[in-house]
Amino acid sequence: MATKNDFTPEEWKTLLDGAVLSGLAVTAAEPNGIIGLVKESFAASQALIEGRRGPNELIRSIVEDFETSQGRTDAREALKAxxxxxxxxxVLKAKSIETLREVAAILEAKAPQDAPAVKEWLYHISQKVADAASEGGNFLGFGGVKVSDAEKATLSEISGALKLAA
Structure with missing residues (x-):
């Protein structure tokens, strides 16, 4: 099992970015007003935190970094850069997808035994965001569809970027 020490600081920041951008890619696919944004942000946070309870040590290490002040600062600065x-x-969606490609490559090179679990977890974050708020409804989120065509297409792009089996 890989740990944070198995990665360069830049690679680790990319893994942290991937955890954030996996959800933001879906949000960017179909911006949905403030209520939708709040629901999707909450879903991404919850899905991220779920990794803490899982069996994979690398996922737990990523989540633990977000739980520290320094980890959040590092992640925020890396995202800004x-x-x-x-x-x-x-642009946010495109950069998110590209980052997830980088994450997949890093995982396959440095942590092949952990790569499937981490990539599935990142996809899970994306899926939770897609399911969080109805798209195309009125201002309170009523009506519309649970997952829009744009979000479905983005989920497919994310799956491809992470090299998940179809």
């Missing part, structure tokens, strides 16, 4: 300022939704 990766995304830049004033990123629109389409």
């Amino acid at each position: 990766r995304l830049g300022a004033n990123v629109d939704a389409s």
Whole structure:
């Protein structure tokens, strides 16, 4: 089982970015107003935290980093560096997908035994975000569809980026 020490600081930041961007990619696929944003952000946080209870030590290490002040600061700074300022939704989605490709490559090279579990967990975060809020309804989220076509397409892109079996 891999641990944080098996990765360079830059690789570790990329893994942290992947945990955040796996959910943001779906949010960016179909921006959904403030209520949808709150629901999706909460779902991403909950899915991230679920990793703490799982059997995979690498996932637990990633989550534990988010639980420290230094880990959150490092993750925030890495995201700022990766995304830049004033990123629109389409750029955010594209950069998120590219980051997930990088995460998959890092995992396959440095932690092949952990790669399937971590990649499935990242996809799980994306799926929870997609399921969190109805899309295309009125301002309170009534009506619409549970997972929009744009979100379904993004989930497919995420699965491809992570090299998950279809």
